Amino acid sequence: MRIGYPCINRGIGCTGAATFRLKSYSEERLIATVKGNLACLDAVLRYNLAHDILFFRITSDLVPFASHPVCTFDWSAHFGETLARLGEFARCHRFRLTMHPDQFVLLNSPSDDVNARSIAELLYHAEVLDAMGMGPDAKIQIHIGGAYGDREGSLARFVRRCAVLDRRIRRRLVVENDDRLFTLADCVRVSEDAGIPVVLDWFHHQVNSSGESLKEALARAAVTWGPSHGPPLVDYSSQKAGARQGSHAESIDMGDFASFLAESDPHDFDLMLEIKDKEASALKAVASARGDPRFLGKGP
DNA sequence: AATGGTCAAGTCAGC
DNA sequence: GCTGACTTGACCATT
Numbered sequence: 183m184r185i186g187y188p189c190i191n192r193g194i195g196c197t198g199a200a201t202f203r204l205k206s207y208s209e210e211r212l213i214a215t216v217k218g219n220l221a222c223l224d225a226v227l228r229y230n231l232a233h234d235i236l237f238f239r240i241t242s243d244l245v246p247f248a249s250h251p252v253c254t255f256d257w258s259a260h261f262g263e264t265l266a267r268l269g270e271f272a273r274c275h276r277f278r279l280t281m282h283p284d285q286f287v288l289l290n291s292p293s294d295d296v297n298a299r300s301i302a303e304l305l306y307h308a309e310v311l312d313a314m315g316m317g318p319d320a321k322i323q324i325h326i327g328g329a330y331g332d333r334e335g336s337l338a339r340f341v342r343r344c345a346v347l348d349r350r351i352r353r354r355l356v357v358e359n360d361d362r363l364f365t366l367a368d369c370v371r372v373s374e375d376a377g378i379p380v381v382l383d384w385f386h387h388q389v390n391s392s393g394e395s396l397k398e399a400l401a402r403a404a405v406t407w408g409p410s411h412g413p414p415l416v417d418y419s420s421q422k423a424g425a426r427q428g429s430h431a432e433s434i435d436m437g438d439f440a441s442f443l444a445e446s447d448p449h450d451f452d453l454m455l456e457i458k459d460k461e462a463s464a465l466k467a468v469a470s471a472r473g474d475p476r477f478l479g480k481g482p
Numbered sequence: 483a484a485t486g487g488t489c490a491a492g493t494c495a496g497c
Numbered sequence: 498g499c500t501g502a503c504t505t506g507a508c509c510a511t512t
Contacts, residue, residue, distance in 0.1 A: 188504055189504070189505090189506095190505095190506080197506090197507080199506070199507080200507080200508095201506090201507070201508075202507090202508065202509090203508060203509075206508090206509090239504085241504095242504095243506090243507090282504065284503080284504075284505090285502090285503050285504090325503095360503085361502095361503080362502095362503090417504090419504095428502090428503090429502085430504080430505090454504095456504060458504095458505085
């Protein structure tokens with residue numbers, strides 16, 4: 183088990199997700215921004231290594247506008263050496279790296295335009311991980327998408343679109359249950375037809391459940407992961423007290439997390455903590471997981 | 483230097 | 498019909 187947090191480190195004083203307005207796009211601006219983002223990614227990975235946080239989600243903002251028509255710059259060639267060096271560092275230290283495109287990426291949209299933009303965005307994500315030289319365990323996770331008034335048709339459209347994806351995308355694609363429309367059971371069906379693994383989002387599963395206990399849910403998701411895919415990925419979050427069901431807490435609930443660790447035993451997986459205070463909660467979770475035989479790190 | 487409106491992109495639920 | 502939520506921040510015009 184590796185433990186991680188998404189995209190941003192709040193404590194080390196740099197941001198790897200700097201962007202700018204489309205209006206102010208220029209090649210110079212792009213190069214300067216990406217250069218800064220990569221330098222920060224380097225610093226974050228080093229911080230993470232020093233704290234036994236061996237799982238990290240790379241921000242989709244790493245290369246702003248990469249999939250937008252305005253960007254004709256060959257960023258993967260220009261930053262190829264830097265990306266390769268970062269990837270080598272990550273592999274050398276057994277990092278698990280993933281990416282999670284945002285809500286605009288909808289493989290199953292009935293709109294051809296939305297679909298085309300989504301595929302362009304997915305290809306950008308694949309190119310980042312490819313340029314880093316990451317193996318097929320470096321995943322790109324998305325949701326099934328919209329229902330468009332026809333859940334079954336929309337599930338089938340996802341599977342069809344999946345089948346004709348560029349190989350660079352398809353080998354990394356994984357599908358995650360969401361908090362409103364598509365449950366774990368829906369994702370498992372998609373997985374059987376599309377041949378891609380399922381990320382269990384335990385928090386979403388509690389809000390939009392297909393009925394499985396934690397152990398059952400982990401088992402159902404686990405069988406969708408083949409040997410080349412790496413350990414299963416699981417997303418975890420804490421409910422924000424007093425807020426709407428499904429809203430993410432500011433900080434991790436350590437009591438809940440301890441129960442999660444106990445109840446999930448003996449399943450092994452890499453765990454992404456979707457908590458607002460990022461590395462602060464990851465540090466607490468790592469401390470709590472030490473001593474668990476599943477935990478992957480230097481030890482105390 | 484601080485602030486608040488706004489930002490490439492989509493969809494759905496709840497008012 | 499509009500707004501907020503989604504993994505939520507961060508930019509930048511204005512003061």
